[in-house]
Amino acid sequence: MSAPVEERILLDDLVGKGWRKPPFIKRGWLRWGLILGGLVYLVVALASMDVNWTRVYEGLDRGWQFVLAFTNPDFTSRAADIKEGMIESIIMSIAATVVGIALSIPVALGAARNIAPLPVYLVCRGIVAMSRALNEIIVAILLVAIFGFGPLAGFITLSFASIGFLAKLLAEDIEDLDRSQAEAVKATGASWMQWINYGVQPQVMPRLIGLSIYRLDINFRESAILGLVGAGGIGATLNTAFDRYEFDTAAAILLLIIVIVMALEYISGIVRGWVQ
Amino acid sequence: MPQVLTGDGTKIWMLRDRKAQFTRWAAWMVGAIIFLWCWKQISDATTWFFVWDAPRIAGDIGGRAMPPRWEYIDKLWKPLWDTLNIATLGTFFALIMAVPVAFLAAKNTTPSALFIRPVALFIIVASRSINSLIWALLLVAILGPGIFAGMVAIAIRSVGFCAKLLYEAIEEIDLKQVEAITATGASRWQVMAYGIVPQILPAFAGIAVFRWDINIRESTVLGLVGAGGIGLQLKGSLDTLAWPQVSLIILVIFGTVIVSEWVSARVRGAII
Amino acid sequence: MLELRNLSKTYKTGDKALNDVTLDVPGGQVLALIGPSGAGKSTLIRCINRLVEPTGGSVVLDGTDVTRLGSSGLRRMRRRMGMIFQEYALVERLTVMENVLSGRLGYVGFWRSWARKYPQADVDEAYRLLDRVGLLAMADKRADELSGGQRQRVGIARALIQNPALLLVDEPTASLDPKTSRQIMRLICELCRERDLAAIINIHDVKLAQMFVQRVIGLTKGVVQFDGPPEGLSEDVLTRIYGEEDWKETIAKDDGGEEAA
Numbered sequence: 001m002s003a004p005v006e007e008r009i010l011l012d013d014l015v016g017k018g019w020r021k022p023p024f025i026k027r028g029w030l031r032w033g034l035i036l037g038g039l040v041y042l043v044v045a046l047a048s049m050d051v052n053w054t055r056v057y058e059g060l061d062r063g064w065q066f067v068l069a070f071t072n073p074d075f076t077s078r079a080a081d082i083k084e085g086m087i088e089s090i091i092m093s094i095a096a097t098v099v100g101i102a103l104s105i106p107v108a109l110g111a112a113r114n115i116a117p118l119p120v121y122l123v124c125r126g127i128v129a130m131s132r133a134l135n136e137i138i139v140a141i142l143l144v145a146i147f148g149f150g151p152l153a154g155f156i157t158l159s160f161a162s163i164g165f166l167a168k169l170l171a172e173d174i175e176d177l178d179r180s181q182a183e184a185v186k187a188t189g190a191s192w193m194q195w196i197n198y199g200v201q202p203q204v205m206p207r208l209i210g211l212s213i214y215r216l217d218i219n220f221r222e223s224a225i226l227g228l229v230g231a232g233g234i235g236a237t238l239n240t241a242f243d244r245y246e247f248d249t250a251a252a253i254l255l256l257i258i259v260i261v262m263a264l265e266y267i268s269g270i271v272r273g274w275v276q
Numbered sequence: 277m278p279q280v281l282t283g284d285g286t287k288i289w290m291l292r293d294r295k296a297q298f299t300r301w302a303a304w305m306v307g308a309i310i311f312l313w314c315w316k317q318i319s320d321a322t323t324w325f326f327v328w329d330a331p332r333i334a335g336d337i338g339g340r341a342m343p344p345r346w347e348y349i350d351k352l353w354k355p356l357w358d359t360l361n362i363a364t365l366g367t368f369f370a371l372i373m374a375v376p377v378a379f380l381a382a383k384n385t386t387p388s389a390l391f392i393r394p395v396a397l398f399i400i401v402a403s404r405s406i407n408s409l410i411w412a413l414l415l416v417a418i419l420g421p422g423i424f425a426g427m428v429a430i431a432i433r434s435v436g437f438c439a440k441l442l443y444e445a446i447e448e449i450d451l452k453q454v455e456a457i458t459a460t461g462a463s464r465w466q467v468m469a470y471g472i473v474p475q476i477l478p479a480f481a482g483i484a485v486f487r488w489d490i491n492i493r494e495s496t497v498l499g500l501v502g503a504g505g506i507g508l509q510l511k512g513s514l515d516t517l518a519w520p521q522v523s524l525i526i527l528v529i530f531g532t533v534i535v536s537e538w539v540s541a542r543v544r545g546a547i548i
Numbered sequence: 549m550l551e552l553r554n555l556s557k558t559y560k561t562g563d564k565a566l567n568d569v570t571l572d573v574p575g576g577q578v579l580a581l582i583g584p585s586g587a588g589k590s591t592l593i594r595c596i597n598r599l600v601e602p603t604g605g606s607v608v609l610d611g612t613d614v615t616r617l618g619s620s621g622l623r624r625m626r627r628r629m630g631m632i633f634q635e636y637a638l639v640e641r642l643t644v645m646e647n648v649l650s651g652r653l654g655y656v657g658f659w660r661s662w663a664r665k666y667p668q669a670d671v672d673e674a675y676r677l678l679d680r681v682g683l684l685a686m687a688d689k690r691a692d693e694l695s696g697g698q699r700q701r702v703g704i705a706r707a708l709i710q711n712p713a714l715l716l717v718d719e720p721t722a723s724l725d726p727k728t729s730r731q732i733m734r735l736i737c738e739l740c741r742e743r744d745l746a747a748i749i750n751i752h753d754v755k756l757a758q759m760f761v762q763r764v765i766g767l768t769k770g771v772v773q774f775d776g777p778p779e780g781l782s783e784d785v786l787t788r789i790y791g792e793e794d795w796k797e798t799i800a801k802d803d804g805g806e807e808a809a
Contacts, residue, residue, distance in 0.1 A: 011679040014687075019645060019671045021664045022688045042368075045361040049427070055420040063418040088321070095314040098307075133533045137409065137497045138526060141514060146334045148326035151318045225409045228501065232321070238410065242417050250414070254406060261405035456637035456703075459597055460710055461626035461654025462661075469662050470650050474641040 066247045073255055074248035078237065082253060085227065085234035090260075092154045092226070092233055093219040099155075100162025100219075101212050107163055108170035109196070115174060124167070131164025136222050140231040151232030158219045158226075165218070169211055170204065177203045213268035217261060224257055337519060344524035352509060352528055358423045359505035359532070362498065363491035366430025371484055373435045378442035385446055385472065396439075403436025408494045412503040423504030430491050430498070437490075438483050445479035446472065481547045489540035496529045506532075549575040549610055549746055550596070550714055556604035557591050557770075565591040567770040568605070575713070576744045578737055580757035580778075583767035584790050589750040592767065593716045596748070597629045598622060609714065627654035630707030632736070634719035636699040638691040644702050645687045648674045651709035670709070677705040681735065697728035701735070708739060715740065715747035722752060729753070733760050754781065 025031040075082065110116045110124030136157055143153035177200065185199035227235020234253060241250040326333075379385045381396035412429035419425045449472060457471035499507025506525060513521035550573040557566040565588040573579060581589050594600035596607050598614060607614040614625055630651070638647045652670045653661055660666065666674075678684045681701035683694075691699060700720060707715060717736060721729035733749075737760045740747050751757045757764060758778040766774030766781075766789035774785050786795040 011675060011684060014675045014684070015672045016668070018668065021646060022643065045365055048357070048361060049424055050422070051424045052420060052422065059418040059420060066414065066418065091314040091317045095311060095318060098311045133530050135493055135497050135529070137500060138529070145337060146330050148323055150321050150323065152322040152327065155318050221405060221407055225407045228409065228413070239413065242413050245417065258402055258405040262401055452633060452635060452637040453639045455599055456631065456633055457639070457650060457653065459599060459626060459631040460651050460706070461623040463623060463658060465658045466653045466661055469658070470639060470642070470653065474639050477641065
């Protein structure tokens with residue numbers, strides 16, 4: 001077998017010459033421009049940070065106290081507040097996940113290009129984009145202003161956010177589902193509802209269940225901050241604890257959040273294994 | 277195939293047998309009861325008088341917020357720049373911290389599965405479970421208000437996210453390539469540099485851009501707790517009930533998020 | 549040159565992959581290791597350079613017991629044993645040249661290898677080897693752009709640049725078409741002759757083995773069942789190695805084969 005000769009690269013030309021890895025970005029000016037630009041940005045951005053180091057230095061002590069608080073969390077002195085806040089957070093997450101799923105299904109069907117007609121598609125995509133672009137906390141602020149303080153505002157916020165999240169992923173799933181299966185059902189002369197029920201639903205169901213539990217997990221984590229703006233849940237208690245520098249109570253709440261999130265991840269692992 | 281005898285003795289086909297049918301039905305029932313109970317709790321905690329009044333209030337706020345106060349945008353450029361810095365530098369430092377954590381947490385690279393891996397996993401869970409706004413709240417209490425606290429909050433929150441995705445990528449690498457490099461007599465670090473790093477580099481770039489996009493969203497609201505960025509202006513405007521400013525800020529945030537999503541999609545397309 | 553003494557490997561699951569294998573390989577000898585799947589061929593090869601830790605016995609290369617070496621001694625020893633893999637095991641996202649040069653990793657320090665600053669002698673040798681395997685024009689292509697046969701040639705160059713005394717070859721042709729398989733086998737055997745290398749080649753294809761090697765070892769359930777020249781593979785011997793089957797076709801030598809390739 002002889003060397004391919006089309007390119008006429010000769011060994012003698014190469015031996016003795018150095019070798020360098022071909023750069024990732026081939027155009028020299030672009031490569032150096034990007035590197036230089038990155039460095040300049042880094043310097044400028046760090047310079048604009050304007051850190052008050054004496055304040056930071058003083059804060060280190062408080063930071064250390066906070067770390068220590070984790071070894072000795074105080075669950076008792078605000079037990080009633082913590083319990084109430086936690087239950088409210090959980091209730092909000094569950095209710096919002098259920099409503100979110102229920103509403104995301106029609107939106108997802110509408111946002112899947114292979115199912116929905118164009119006008120419906122655009123409207124549903126608009127809802128999804130809106131829900132994803134607006135941060136939960138901003139929605140919560142507006143809803144608190146409209147509905148007043150309390151978990152109702154938080155519940156609606158989380159439902160709205162869940163719709164965007166679930167509908168987007170579900171719509172993508174529907175868009176790349178197996179055409180032949182769905183067509184086989186259509187060929188039997190099924191109505192639109194029957195077609196969705198037999199041709200689409202079985203293929204999408206396992207993923208929907210997995211996503212729902214994941215969203216429950218996210219909703220719970222988000223519900224912990226809604227209290228900061230008065231939309232119910234554990235956040236209010238946490239905020240108070242930080243304001244009063246009651247780090248041991250704050251540590252207790254954070255530990256509870258971590259434990260519940262871990263438990264939810266564990267359950268979702270089990271359920272996902274069980275569905276598939 | 278489960279079949280059931282009907283009263284007159286003919287067999288009919290059913291999808292599930294009686295027991296499975298009953299279990300499913302009971303599960304739906306329990307789910308419904310839980311949901312209704314949750315709803316009742318929410319309903320009890322709500323002052324319904326305000327809710328019935330909501331359309332009028334919403335209309336009122338909407339009327340006052342329109343049109344947005346466009347000239348206020350001159351005061352938003354600096355906070356917007358801060359927001360960008362919080363997100364970008366936060367992502368940058370998070371990635372630097374996430375790499376070692378990911379290598380310590382991945383089953384195939386951890387030095388000790390018994391002692392070090394659980395610690396790394398705990399760091400990941402703790403960082404991920406707690407929202408960046410809470411981290412910001414905490415860091416404002418510790419470090420004082422300002423964009424530095426915001427950046428650290430974003431960095432801490434992102435470590436867990438990036439490390440989790442990265443260690444999953446490390447666990448999925450092709451072991452044959454690693455084996456081949458090991459067989460040449462390479463040292464432990466060389467095996468990492470030649471056998472593992474090239475394989476996870478695309479995942480790493482994807483994670484970085486993905487998280488940067490999320491961080492832009494999150495850093496727009498950090499100012500609500502005093503951690504710098506455009507959220508600070510939002511809070512100020514809300515506190516003074518300056519609704520035309522609020523509507524402008526929300527529009528700006530909306531635009532920023534859409535631009536960042538577009539940028540990240542483009543960059544991801546260019547890398548992968 | 550290479551001596552295996554009572555080499556054994558029992559996996560944690562209790563599977564005995566190797567059972568008291570004793571074997572002498574003189575310098576420059578090319579030897580084929582045949583046997584059914586799961587006979588322990590891969591394990592045997594990996595026990596020699598300790599990618600798999602043997603549980604008993606010893607591996608002696610030029611008077612040094614490999615099984616007793618510490619980690620740095622083992623790394624020095626691995627430099628003397630080049631390995632070629634079934635599915636090439638190239639680092640897909642690196643260039644051909646980087647893959648070849650990675651064979652020198654045991655000789656250069658970490659930072660030099662990180663910065664891709666290899667000694668000029670290594671770079672020259674890499675170019676020479678790529679020329680020898682006919683891939684000089686591909687030096688700066690990424691490994692995943694190559695075809696199967698080309699990748700295996702890069703794998704061969706990577707093993708040879710280590711300047712080994714022994715080649716460990718694990719199913720070099722299992723994922724290649726018949727023609728490429730012969731070319732690869734011929735290339736390996738030619739290179740062994742040129743450089744006076746000993747080689748242990750795991751191979752499924754009995755005919756292919758007979759065509760190229762001087763000695764055949766038959767392994768069944770971790771035990772050596774046959775050790776002799778390729779002509780000695782009678783119907784009876786193959787039955788002992790692989791079990792009952794019609795072996796007439798397999799042992800009928802096809803002399804025209806090599807020219808046809």
